[in-house]
Amino acid sequence: MSKVRVVRANLKGSTISFSLGRRSPRRKEPELPVAVRRMEKRLASTVGGASRLARMRAGLTQADVAQRIGVATEVYGRMERGKMLPSVPTLLRLCVVLRSGPDELMGLAPRNSSPEDSPWADEVPSGLDDTPDMRRLLRTLRRLRRPQIKLMHLVATAIIARS
Template identity: 45%
Template sequence: MPRLSARVERPLAMTLAAAAHAARMRAALTQAEVARRVGVQLEVYGRIERGEMFPSVPTLRRICVALEIPSDELLGLEARESTDLHRLVRAARGLKVSHLRLLHLLAEQLHVPPRE
């Protein structure tokens, strides 16, 4: 595996590790389940999640698919608000139209306009 410079790789690997761990916990999956879905050995996935190893681009993509998260989140590029919004949209995708209307009404009621 080609190596990035240590200055760049370590912080990025730790960001990816933390995001992968958090996403795995939200999904209630074990490291073994994610490793199987990604197609890597458990030891390899464990090293990725501990920040000891940075995955190849194809493996990174498979991690995103397995954990159902965008690559921006995994790489620490997405703002938290955007991540929460993405999660809300993903949760709303399977709702009936009547439930979507209720969700919209709830969001309107919760919205607090910014102060001038």
């Protein structure tokens, strides 16, 4: 058994040492057949390309979509580049946000020419965040604490009063 020696020094300069036993090796996941890996890669590429087109059609940024579906921007970027497949719940949230059906995003149906034709169009509430600038501002404001929000309210009120 190989051992790892860990040494720590305390404030008086004396040392304490102890050894840890060898770690058990990680279990490897069983490899998928080549045909399945190829199919998953093609599907990830198809979903990513369709998501990108639907996002651009909706006038959203990657950060907007990521925030709305509840994933990190980097994760959504990997999905859009076809490097990973979304989970089923994430795919459904993506359909709602992008106003596209899952069949469209997975390449099983033709892409809709306009989001209004989609059966998913009525499920996305429209609000104040219709422009990229407003969405960016709202994302920033959501990270503020209560005192900072009160201060921003005072600043906005003062700006409006001068207009």
